[in-house]
Amino acid sequence: MSPHTTFHPKWYRPRVSVWWWLEKRPYRLFVLREISSVFVALVAFVTLLQVRAVKQGPDAYARFLEWLGTPAVLAVNALAFAFVLLHAVTWFNLAPKAMSLRLRGKKVPDAVVAASNYAGWIVASAIVAYFLLRD
């Protein structure tokens, strides 16, 4: 018998429904954020396929690009892009909670921690954009 009921067998303790996450908007957003990691993994997997296609030569790479252009893959990638954005934004916003930075004894404000994450994101995106668009 659990400690909850040792002395008071008449206590009422309902079980939590498996659908608890549908109850409130913050819970639904939390579940979407958790699911987003599947799409982040998917993007990483597609990138691995791309590396493999590059290794196999120009024909394989052309076939890979053709596959990427098919409507089903485009749809999945569009959905993945939306989830990856959600993933990045929600985690960047939560980062200050996990990181307690102190500079000369003073706490670094949450906004500065979050902003530095976004700044890193922008710099990384700019570097990628430079390589993609330089021709």
Place this chain on the structure above:
Amino acid sequence: MPEAVTLVVTRYRPEQEHEPTTQRFEVPFRKEWVVLDALNYVKDQLDGSLSFRWSCRMGVCGSCGMMVNGEPKLTCGAFLGDFLPGPIRVEPLRFFPVIRDLIVDIGDFLRKLKRVKPWLVRSQEKPLAEGEYRQTPDQLDAYKPFSMCINCLLCYSACPIYGLEPSFVGPAAIALAQRYNLDNRDQGSRDRHEILSGKGGIWECTFVGQCSEVCPKHVDPARAIQQYKLTAAMHWLMPWAGGSR
């Protein structure tokens, strides 16, 4: 402005019924009244058998926490005017066993709280003649937000993990552990490490974050838990590196 508002209050009288039921009460609406005032009106004027906990009426004692329209609230701070036109649902705090009506058993939390040693642990006390343990404002600042907890347990009722996994130490107890871990006068962080990072500890937390949203004292338990995850990970990587702050 309405003359009256309806409360739909959960009743559970274990000697009479196997499951909670609800009862409707019509109470006068006054703009300065909070849900707790309405419950006291019910108790004084309509049905003296209604049971609920309360004490200070000013958000300090932490005993009047209930679910108001599905959200964990201190009923002494939940104004009737914010829930118009009603009816206002008043239920016992979620995820705790209900003893009677709006009263829940908080023994589980109290046992967990004791296990995290929420007091200053010293390996050796300084002799009294040496005076008090002094702190700079920055040292106080390091733990002060976590020290504001009033044990009202709204955070437990907001935490689906606690509902699903009752062994979870939970938001307030972990925040209070961190309150002492981050205090430079404390030397007990190693004692707390096992309960905080073992089964039922911080790794149960998936960072839903609602504990911090509902906290009436802005303690931010989600922050305490995530920060301790980082501490525990560093401790695991570098067990030789001093305390587990």
